[in-house]
Amino acid sequence: MTTTTDTTTATTVLEASGVTMRFGGLTAVKGVDLKVNAGEIVGLIGPNGAGKTTFFNCLTGLYVPTEGTVSYKGTVLPPKPHLVTSAGIARTFQNIRLFHNMTVLENVLVGRHTRTKEGLWSALLRGPGFKKAEAASEARAMELLEFIGLEKKAQHLAKNLPYGEQRKLEIARALASDPGLILLDEPTAGMNPQETRAAEELIFAIRDMGIAVLVIEHDMRFIFNLCDRVACLVQGEKLIEGTAAEVQGDERVVAAYLGEPFEGDPSAAPAAEVAEVEAAEVEAAEVAEVEAAEVEAAEEHAEAEAEAEAPAEADADAEPEPDAEPAAAPDSTTSTDGEAK
Ligand SMILES: Nc1ncnc2c1ncn2[C@@H]1O[C@H](COP(=O)(O)OP(=O)(O)OP(=O)(O)O)[C@@H](O)[C@H]1O
Numbered sequence: 001m002t003t004t005t006d007t008t009t010a011t012t013v014l015e016a017s018g019v020t021m022r023f024g025g026l027t028a029v030k031g032v033d034l035k036v037n038a039g040e041i042v043g044l045i046g047p048n049g050a051g052k053t054t055f056f057n058c059l060t061g062l063y064v065p066t067e068g069t070v071s072y073k074g075t076v077l078p079p080k081p082h083l084v085t086s087a088g089i090a091r092t093f094q095n096i097r098l099f100h101n102m103t104v105l106e107n108v109l110v111g112r113h114t115r116t117k118e119g120l121w122s123a124l125l126r127g128p129g130f131k132k133a134e135a136a137s138e139a140r141a142m143e144l145l146e147f148i149g150l151e152k153k154a155q156h157l158a159k160n161l162p163y164g165e166q167r168k169l170e171i172a173r174a175l176a177s178d179p180g181l182i183l184l185d186e187p188t189a190g191m192n193p194q195e196t197r198a199a200e201e202l203i204f205a206i207r208d209m210g211i212a213v214l215v216i217e218h219d220m221r222f223i224f225n226l227c228d229r230v231a232c233l234v235q236g237e238k239l240i241e242g243t244a245a246e247v248q249g250d251e252r253v254v255a256a257y258l259g260e261p262f263e264g265d266p267s268a269a270p271a272a273e274v275a276e277v278e279a280a281e282v283e284a285a286e287v288a289e290v291e292a293a294e295v296e297a298a299e300e301h302a303e304a305e306a307e308a309e310a311p312a313e314a315d316a317d318a319e320p321e322p323d324a325e326p327a328a329a330p331d332s333t334t335s336t337d338g339e340a341k
Pocket residue numbers: 023026028046047048049050051052053054055
């Protein structure tokens with residue numbers, strides 16, 4: 001494992017230590033350590049089945065890790081989803097989990113319930129305290145819808161939103177719990193390139209709001225553009241953690257996961273591949289140079305031969321014919337075949 005970023009001085013928001021998750025005989029996550037600092041966007045990559053979602057589930061209390069601990073801002077979290085959410089960690093899911101028959105606004109309001117202090121009786125009696133809290137929640141939910149660009153669709157049913165907007169709505173619902181850290185599980189899955197670019201901007205804006213981000217994604221261009229640090233899981237273990245440049249240039253990552261450079265990004269090519277291409281280019285340039293020299297030599301030779309033949313032909317042409325004028329001597333107006341122009 002390689003850790004290249006100095007994380008000791010920054011404020012640690014999330015700290016996973018030695019997280020292991022076993023399902024019977026299968027170890028899906030093996031002794032993973034990971035820190036996310038305030039103001040950071042950290043990426044989690046790895047091939048299918050590497051344990052990324054299982055690790056997220058351990059962080060958010062959906063799974064009780066077989067070993068290890070998860071701390072948020074220095075406090076060890078109990079493995080209970082509602083306690084993790086109220087501590088300050090929100091998440092989205094790989095498969096969108098919205099309330100499809102509720103409106104867009106209602107979906108965001110559901111995300112606010114951990115921050116609403118009004119109890120059951122207050123809600124049932126709809127007293128002034130409840131009404132005030134409800135109005136504040138709605139105002140915050142509308143702010144979030146504006147933030148993701150869905151305020152005009154507040155009263156639409158969630159199920160009627162296009163896929164990309166459903167993903168954004170899930171993010172707004174997660175933000176509604178006022179988290180200090182958001183975990184995004186494949187936020188661009190199924191998105192077109194424009195939607196993916198918009199999601200990238202949205203995540204930068206979330207970071208700028210002061211919320212740290214941990215994101216799982218298979219889209220390497222997206223991850224390497226977005227993240228301050230990237231960790232790569234392979235077969236449940238952390239293979240490497242570092243900057244985007246360090247991770248995408250690591251041959252073990254390339255071998256285990258990337259396979260090929262992502263389209264259009266030459267810097268993603270593994271070093272060996274780059275060297276091979278460069279060597280082939282040098283070789284091709286040398287061959288072209290030799291060929292050019294050969295062609296030049298052949299042309300010079302042909303010219304010399306033509307020049308050598310030209311006076312003889314001119315002489316032959318100059319053979320006096322009966323009553324003919326003597327032929328002109330070859331000069332600039334005479335072609336190599338001796339014909340006058
Ligand atoms: N609840 C479970 N019970 C048994 N095995 C599980 C369970 N959840 C995950 N696994 C197994 O754990 C391993 C890791 O799965 P996980 O979904 O975490 O991988 P992943 O890296 O998120 O994959 P992908 O990129 O395809 O989403 C897989 O072999 C998977 O089959």
